[in-house]
């Protein structure tokens with residue numbers, strides 16, 4: 001276990017209570033060639049009202065972490081260590097029945113490619129009935145549940161007539177994503193986790209989904225955790241950002257700190273410089289040299305060191321810990337040395 005100060009990054013951005021917390025969470029995939037650790041000792045705290053963005057290049061473990069936050073990891077994956085606390089309750093200690101109730105009613109997930117969250121041979125309306133039937137503890141009167149879903153459809157800019165009698169194959173990609181978001185909210189979860197909610201969509205639907213998420217937060221008070229590799233979506237929506245690199249969290253900070261503070265992980269700096277116009281209008285984008293290491297061939301020390309302009313001997317030997325400085329937690333030897341000098 002690491003000391004408290006090294007793992008917590010409870011950014012002083014929002015005043016809400018901690019609703020969802022990962023503590024030293026690790027996820028392993030048992031593969032024929034050996035065990036691959038996709039999420040390695042990750043801790044995070046999501047507060048009521050946060051819009052928490054998990055970012056990083058493809059293969060960094062974002063989707064695996066998003067699933068693990070509801071104690072759901074696809075086979076052959078297992079949660080190998082740590083815990084997830086939902087308002088202080090351990091999700092790893094819950095029974096299957098407790099998890100079933102918790103997953104849609106307290107913390108709901110919209111997985112990547114929303115398409116797979118529906119049964120293709122049952123209409124959306126019939127699937128809604130199944131959910132309402134299975135959760136009388138939330139909707140004792142199913143008519144009220146249906147009315148609430150109509151209200152949610154309106155929030156995602158759709159009408160019951162466009163959705164209820166249809167099969168998922170009859171919805172466009174943008175509609176499917178919005179129906180999946182409405183569906184995920186029908187049991188009034190306080191936290192909504194979305195994996196790449198805008199990635200597969202055209203620009204118009206991306207815009208709609210961003211507006212919808214903002215509405216859900218403002219009108220329903222839903223706390224949002226979302227995975228993305230698109231920093232322009234982060235800039236529009238997030239209050240807090242967690243940046244992952246090769247299975248580790250390398251920086252956690254409020255959005256303004258990530259975008260404008262000098263105390264930044266070199267990977268985060270490189271990510272920001274790889275997209276045009278986020279930091280300085282008119283500046284051309286530069287790509288990050290090299291690639292994310294394969295999770296079964298990690299370099300010793302800091303996993304970013306082989307691509308890092310600041311890398312020094314210590315970086316190639318010791319994996320840096322996430323050190324919190326006034327709500328801005330960075331895992332980088334050179335950056336943290338500068339921080340302690342100041």
Ligand SMILES: Nc1ncnc2c1ncn2[C@@H]1O[C@H](COP(=O)(O)OP(=O)(O)O)[C@@H](O)[C@H]1O
Nearest residue numbers: 029038057058059060061062063064074075295
């Ligand atoms: N079902 C799986 N079986 C085996 N390995 C997996 C599985 N899902 C993810 N991984 C591995 O875990 C790592 C992280 O993947 P993922 O969480 O999908 O990353 P991201 O969402 O950031 O692109 C990758 O190295 C990937 O190969």
Ligand SMILES: [Mg+2]
Nearest residue numbers: 062063064112
């Ligand atoms: Mg992913």
